[in-house]
Amino acid sequence: MNLFEEQHSRKNTRSVKWDMLKPVFQTDDVLPMWVADMDFRAPEQVNEALIERAKHGIYGYTMVDDVVKDSVVKWIHRRHNWHIDSNWLSFSPGVVTSLHMAVQALTEPNDKILIQTPVYTPFYNVIESHDRQIVKNPLRYEDNYYQIDFDDFEAKLKQGVKAFILCSPHNPVGRVWKREELEKMAKLCLDYNVIIISDEIHCDLTFPNERHIPIASLSEDMNDQTVTCMAPSKTFNLAGLQASYIITPNQERRKKIEAHLSKQGVHGLNIMGNTALEAAYLHGDSWLDELREVLLSHKQYVEEMLETHIPEITVTHSEGTYLLWIDCSALNMDPKELREFMIHKAKVGLNTGKDYGEEGSTFMRMNIACPKATLEEGVRRIIQAIQNR
Numbered sequence: 001m002n003l004f005e006e007q008h009s010r011k012n013t014r015s016v017k018w019d020m021l022k023p024v025f026q027t028d029d030v031l032p033m034w035v036a037d038m039d040f041r042a043p044e045q046v047n048e049a050l051i052e053r054a055k056h057g058i059y060g061y062t063m064v065d066d067v068v069k070d071s072v073v074k075w076i077h078r079r080h081n082w083h084i085d086s087n088w089l090s091f092s093p094g095v096v097t098s099l100h101m102a103v104q105a106l107t108e109p110n111d112k113i114l115i116q117t118p119v120y121t122p123f124y125n126v127i128e129s130h131d132r133q134i135v136k137n138p139l140r141y142e143d144n145y146y147q148i149d150f151d152d153f154e155a156k157l158k159q160g161v162k163a164f165i166l167c168s169p170h171n172p173v174g175r176v177w178k179r180e181e182l183e184k185m186a187k188l189c190l191d192y193n194v195i196i197i198s199d200e201i202h203c204d205l206t207f208p209n210e211r212h213i214p215i216a217s218l219s220e221d222m223n224d225q226t227v228t229c230m231a232p233s234k235t236f237n238l239a240g241l242q243a244s245y246i247i248t249p250n251q252e253r254r255k256k257i258e259a260h261l262s263k264q265g266v267h268g269l270n271i272m273g274n275t276a277l278e279a280a281y282l283h284g285d286s287w288l289d290e291l292r293e294v295l296l297s298h299k300q301y302v303e304e305m306l307e308t309h310i311p312e313i314t315v316t317h318s319e320g321t322y323l324l325w326i327d328c329s330a331l332n333m334d335p336k337e338l339r340e341f342m343i344h345k346a347k348v349g350l351n352t353g354k355d356y357g358e359e360g361s362t363f364m365r366m367n368i369a370c371p372k373a374t375l376e377e378g379v380r381r382i383i384q385a386i387q388n389r
Contacts (some may be wrong), residue, residue: 004290030347071282076247082216090245094231101266109132116139164196174324186225195227207299303315313330
């Protein structure tokens with residue numbers, strides 16, 4: 001059996017996705033297709049490396065050495081054609097942690113920070129919890145596709161924006177930004193001296209024939225203007241091991257970020273995260289290439305089934321991630337009604353679109369990183385519920 005078709009029970013493993021259904025959905029009777037981790041086992045080379053490390057039996061203080069850093073450097077060059085220096089790397093438990101550190105280190109209270117909505121929910125908290133101001137550049141949704149409103153983007157930068165948190169590829173709408181889109185944003189940020197903090201955690205999860213371009217790789221000026229946050233966690237389903245890194249070519253900014261990491265008591269990676277990161281980047285290419293094919297097939301399946309049976313519900317056109325952004329506006333429900341309908345009628349646990357901003361009020365986010373049998377059951381439930389409403 002294909003390793004991406006195997007079904008593994010995650011119940012009673014302290015899984016947020018599977019063991020927190022009651023607190024999140026007020027019932028255990030839903031199929032979880034929400035939080036962004038996968039129901040697939042990590043590559044066997046990663047599992048074997050973790051088992052081998054555990055056999056040693058001593059878990060003292062550990063360091064991120066040159067071998068681990070070199071695996072990151074080579075991965076980014078191999079997969080994204082970006083040459084980075086290992087000295088640009090800082091390490092943290094997760095990309096959200098990195099965003100918090102970058103905002104605190106590189107901006108001041110009351111500074112304006114721009115985001116492109118609807119967008120990953122923690123972006124709002126990352127800004128507001130540090131007393132910064134959110135400035136929205138809503139994405140334009142036309143013909144089932146999201147694009148950047150560049151006139152609004154520039155108008156907002158003119159208001160004195162100090163930093164821009166870019167989501168690339170974009171969560172939840174699944175856009176993989178084209179070179180010309182990145183170049184336009186880059187030029188405007190350089191023109192108005194706006195620092196880019198780029199969340200690129202989904203960078204490896206583009207569909208086949210789509211390519212992620214790190215915005216920092218566009219030019220030397222952009223390299224200096226950008227702080228890039230990446231991790232193997234989404235790529236290889238390693239989120240629970242808490243291993244991510246920040247790429248900051250500008251030495252002054254890097255020192256500021258590392259000072260904030262130190263101030264919060266964040267020093268390097270834990271032993272298992274360290275081990276998994278290295279193994280994944282050294283041995284994970286073929287596993288990832290197969291995963292990308294699976295995810296595209298899953299996306300196409302959902303699109304075809306909805307178009308055939310409930311054409312009023314559409315999957316937004318996307319180029320990457322394992323998250324589908326589903327337009328439910330034809331159901332004429334407010335966000336609360338839509339959420340309750342999916343929970344109690346369809347019995348599927350999805351993410352509510354409004355959580356990503358008002359612009360997502362008529363949408364739901366579906367995680368398709370699961371075995372085909374799970375996906376088929378979830379889609380069947382949604383179709384049946386809508387047909388019987």
